[in-house]
Amino acid sequence: MNLFQGKAGELAAVITWLIVSGIALYIVQYGGGQYEGMVVKVAVLQLVYLAAMLVLFRCENNRVLALASLWVMLAAALTMGWMVPLGFLPIYTIIWMAATPHIYSKRVCYLLFVLLAVAWYVIQKVSWQDEGAFFEVLLFATFHYFALLSSMETIRAERKTAEAEALNRELMATQHLLAEASRQSERTRIARDLHDLLGHHLTALTINLQTAGRMADGEVQDRVETCHALSKLLLSDVREAVSALREQSELDLAAALDILADHVPGLEIHLDVDDALKIDDLETAESLLRCVQEAVTNTLRHSRATQCWIKVWQEDDQIRVEIHDNGRLSGPLEAGNGLAGMRERIERINGKLRFDSVQKALRIRIDVPVPS
Numbered sequence: 001m002n003l004f005q006g007k008a009g010e011l012a013a014v015i016t017w018l019i020v021s022g023i024a025l026y027i028v029q030y031g032g033g034q035y036e037g038m039v040v041k042v043a044v045l046q047l048v049y050l051a052a053m054l055v056l057f058r059c060e061n062n063r064v065l066a067l068a069s070l071w072v073m074l075a076a077a078l079t080m081g082w083m084v085p086l087g088f089l090p091i092y093t094i095i096w097m098a099a100t101p102h103i104y105s106k107r108v109c110y111l112l113f114v115l116l117a118v119a120w121y122v123i124q125k126v127s128w129q130d131e132g133a134f135f136e137v138l139l140f141a142t143f144h145y146f147a148l149l150s151s152m153e154t155i156r157a158e159r160k161t162a163e164a165e166a167l168n169r170e171l172m173a174t175q176h177l178l179a180e181a182s183r184q185s186e187r188t189r190i191a192r193d194l195h196d197l198l199g200h201h202l203t204a205l206t207i208n209l210q211t212a213g214r215m216a217d218g219e220v221q222d223r224v225e226t227c228h229a230l231s232k233l234l235l236s237d238v239r240e241a242v243s244a245l246r247e248q249s250e251l252d253l254a255a256a257l258d259i260l261a262d263h264v265p266g267l268e269i270h271l272d273v274d275d276a277l278k279i280d281d282l283e284t285a286e287s288l289l290r291c292v293q294e295a296v297t298n299t300l301r302h303s304r305a306t307q308c309w310i311k312v313w314q315e316d317d318q319i320r321v322e323i324h325d326n327g328r329l330s331g332p333l334e335a336g337n338g339l340a341g342m343r344e345r346i347e348r349i350n351g352k353l354r355f356d357s358v359q360k361a362l363r364i365r366i367d368v369p370v371p372s
Helices: 007-031 039-058 063-083 090-102 106-127 133-215 218-247 253-261 282-303 337-348
Strands: 268-273 307-315 318-325 352-358 361-369
Touching: 007 039, 007 090, 039 063, 039 090, 063 090, 063 106, 090 106, 090 133, 106 133, 133 218, 133 253, 133 282, 253 268, 253 282, 253 307, 282 307, 282 318, 282 337, 282 361, 337 352, 337 361
Parallel strands: 268 307
Antiparallel strands: 307 318, 318 361, 352 361
């Protein structure tokens, strides 16, 4: 889980824990009086807090573990606060507050912020018997609020960056497909012109030379027959060139998909496109590209997956696509706007879209007839 702006932020959180914990242990160890016999208990709680925080940093795809780690951190911090009246202990929950937007919605985070402030007020008023509890809690609440807003803004900026990068990949993939379509159209035009114009004239020339050869005699006849043979050979070469141009009319969907799947933040995509795949229809190629794009977007938004597998192959007269990931569905499998849009695209080209769950992860299967 990418907390606190990655590795640097995580290191800052650990250093903060180290400094706060070190000072707290020093005071408890040498403070005497009210801290008598608290050193071991406080040290254990500090280590529990650290362990939970480190687990939270690494639970990429396990929401249950992330929630458990988050609440263990809070329990350890508040228990320390109840046991030891040290005014700087709310720093622990400032770190905790900064982590909450990565797991909860804004509304829940604001509610947790208020409840946390109330919890610290109760601790300071009841356990510490602090007459200035209200003002101290109010002061630390501002730091908690700042940490919460900073974390929310960081998440928002990361999402905007990810969306911009995704849009750029989509544009590049579409541009590649359109360039392929343009080249396909140009090849088709050249093939048609070669066949209709040059082929027609060569055919006429061959017939005329054949007629002339029958009318001539001697050396002239030999030369005419040689020209006739050359014209037939040239006509054959033109027909082969036309056939080759028409055979090269397939769109390079694999390259477009490769651009789309390249360097997706937080998601490793395994792309497998059959070498035998042949698509020469722009609408079919674009529809498949858009469906794969929507599937990747759906994976990033909803499944919390870290890996995604995309397979595209041709089987008899069908083009087949299968997409699945290692994420988890957050609820019952239902077709939202994304899947509904995919279905509309596929049905427009007479294809079928099916989706189900495999090990609690979404799997999408597409069957499209090869354009005739």
